[in-house]
Amino acid sequence: MIKVGIIGVGTVGTSVANILKDNADVISARAGNKIVVKSGVVKNLSKERGLDIKLTDNIDDILQDETIDIVVELMGGVDEAFEVVKRALAAGKAVVTANKALLAYHRYELQELAGDIPFEFEASVAGGIPIITALRDGLSANHIESIMGIMNGTCNYMMSKMTDEGVAYDAILKESQELGYAEADPTFDVGGYDAAHKLLILASIAYGINAKPEDILIEGIENVTQEDIAFAKEFGYAIKLLGIAKKDANEVELRVHACLIKKEEMIAKIDGVMNGISVVGDKVGETLYYGPGAGGDATASAVVANIIDIARSGKSTPMLGFNKPMEGNQLTLKSNDDIESKYYLRINVNDRAGVLANLAKIFENHHISIETMLQRPSEKESANLLISTHCAREKNLKNMINEIESLNFVNGRPAMIRII
Ligand code: HSE
Numbered sequence: 001m002i003k004v005g006i007i008g009v010g011t012v013g014t015s016v017a018n019i020l021k022d023n024a025d026v027i028s029a030r031a032g033n034k035i036v037v038k039s040g041v042v043k044n045l046s047k048e049r050g051l052d053i054k055l056t057d058n059i060d061d062i063l064q065d066e067t068i069d070i071v072v073e074l075m076g077g078v079d080e081a082f083e084v085v086k087r088a089l090a091a092g093k094a095v096v097t098a099n100k101a102l103l104a105y106h107r108y109e110l111q112e113l114a115g116d117i118p119f120e121f122e123a124s125v126a127g128g129i130p131i132i133t134a135l136r137d138g139l140s141a142n143h144i145e146s147i148m149g150i151m152n153g154t155c156n157y158m159m160s161k162m163t164d165e166g167v168a169y170d171a172i173l174k175e176s177q178e179l180g181y182a183e184a185d186p187t188f189d190v191g192g193y194d195a196a197h198k199l200l201i202l203a204s205i206a207y208g209i210n211a212k213p214e215d216i217l218i219e220g221i222e223n224v225t226q227e228d229i230a231f232a233k234e235f236g237y238a239i240k241l242l243g244i245a246k247k248d249a250n251e252v253e254l255r256v257h258a259c260l261i262k263k264e265e266m267i268a269k270i271d272g273v274m275n276g277i278s279v280v281g282d283k284v285g286e287t288l289y290y291g292p293g294a295g296g297d298a299t300a301s302a303v304v305a306n307i308i309d310i311a312r313s314g315k316s317t318p319m320l321g322f323n324k325p326m327e328g329n330q331l332t333l334k335s336n337d338d339i340e341s342k343y344y345l346r347i348n349v350n351d352r353a354g355v356l357a358n359l360a361k362i363f364e365n366h367h368i369s370i371e372t373m374l375q376r377p378s379e380k381e382s383a384n385l386l387i388s389t390h391c392a393r394e395k396n397l398k399n400m401i402n403e404i405e406s407l408n409f410v411n412g413r414p415a416m417i418r419i420i
Helices: 011-022 024-031 079-090 100-114 131-138 153-165 169-178 193-207 226-234 296-313 355-365 394-405
Strands: 002-007 035-041 054-056 070-073 094-097 144-150 237-248 251-262 274-281 285-292 340-350 370-377 382-389 415-419
Touching (some): 011 024, 011 296, 024 035, 070 296, 079 094, 079 100, 100 193, 131 193, 144 193, 153 169, 153 274, 226 237, 226 382, 340 394, 355 394
Parallel strands (some): 002 070, 035 054, 070 094
Antiparallel strands (some): 144 237, 237 251, 274 285, 340 382, 340 415, 370 382
């Protein structure tokens, strides 16, 4: 019998315990062994959780229990979780975690510490979608050319509702919190950090890139307005928060931001809380993974799959998929300034003669070519210029935005969304 201890019995932890019980028949047949939850750690012992497992508020009841084989870390956060996981590994216990923030900062140290002890984290990226198994095992014969996807269910749910039903940003954020999709601090979702944590995990498995969140371009959906959505609709785009990893010679660009993406693209059709990730390998071509990226049962499905895997084999694969660095072909992180993209800009200007001519000159000075332009009247004799550009360099675009913001006929900072 394999004994499991769950640290953090919230929405996902409760689902893990329930799935192990509800599906015990198929789980023990697949694992070749019975798997039971021996105990769970919670902060508040008086809260009713409807579970028949032993609950404690003392982490040592799990970490010092020699009969527990697998520790499931679902407490979230970085520093405390890191200490707990280190202690579990030091005690020789296998670890399963869904903690993407922990991995975004400490995945290489954890790989080192785990050594031959199984350490699995399928639920950390895209909830119920087995994207880590796909990338680490199913596609291991390929050089990965790109990864692009919807990796945050909350943002996708919000963008879908804002687009399809015109629901206001704050109302829909509150709804996603109530539905249990959002992080404890939802700025992690809407600011793009949650998706960035996931992208960094995938980038390690695909490219061996050891970057931290601070090293990469991260923007959220906080500034997307109904006007941007209307422009997107008019020009045949959807707006999505995407995580993008792209290989270019010996460099890899990593970025998370809102994107205008053509409606015909498969990723653009993924709505609601669902996640979808496209992975292009040099031999396989494009593969696409779709499924629920958040929610208790979906996330717990991936956690339990890791538990079964460990129970089945007891063996560990290299946690991040590489046994040793690639010879002579090390990939490095591309500077954010060198990223190239098409851009959409929303610039609020005073509606008077000469404004457009002045702006056009500034675009030219920064080597940025305009593709389309719309002018919409705004309040108090001002107008919104909605402009899309041809491909440009990020550094030039940022410099141009800074210059435009300082002009006396421009109101506020221009808003920008990259176009895929
Ligand atoms: N807050 C995350 C999301 C949960 O919305 O996708 C899953 O990681």
